[in-house]
Amino acid sequence: MEKTLASRLGGAARxxxxxxxLTQADxxxxxxxxxxxxGRLERGHMLPSIQTFRRLCxxxxxxxxxxxxxxxxxxxxxxxxxxxxxGESAELRRLMRRARQLDRTAIRILSVxxxxxxxKPG
Numbered sequence: 001m002e003k004t005l006a007s008r009l010g011g012a013a014r015x016x017x018x019x020x021x022l023t024q025a026d027x028x029x030x031x032x033x034x035x036x037x038x039g040r041l042e043r044g045h046m047l048p049s050i051q052t053f054r055r056l057c058x059x060x061x062x063x064x065x066x067x068x069x070x071x072x073x074x075x076x077x078x079x080x081x082x083x084x085x086x087g088e089s090a091e092l093r094r095l096m097r098r099a100r101q102l103d104r105t106a107i108r109i110l111s112v113x114x115x116x117x118x119x120k121p122g
Contacts, residue, residue, distance in 0.1 A: 007044035008069040009053075014042050016060035016067075023090050029097060031055040 017027050028038035031052055040046045041056075048056060057064050099110060 005068070006041075006047050009047065009067055010042045010044035012062060012067045012069065013056060013060060016062045017042070020060065021090075023093070025097065026090070026093050027056070027059055030059045 013027075017024070024038050024042060025035045028035040031038070032055065033041075033048075033052060037046075041048055047053075053064070053067070057067055060067075099107065102110065
């Protein structure tokens, strides 16, 4: 593994992730790897597989060239628009990840509990 390439890719991923206001766990979930693995990738300690690299570029809305440091940032024509939940807070995304792991009974209990909270007026 070329350390310079891994560091360059990790730095580009970190920059794009923070620009989108995502956590490492958010990106890891969306590209289908463990948070710990994504953290190693972002720190420049590993290189992803080609499939993971492509998913990373799509999720972070960056071109492969930009991620590899080959040319300046430019609009990514082949990447889909970021999902609408990118604007949600990190706390809400974390809660949703945890809720997806619950069984039906726990989800019902969580729903009843959430219904007890009233939004603040105005």
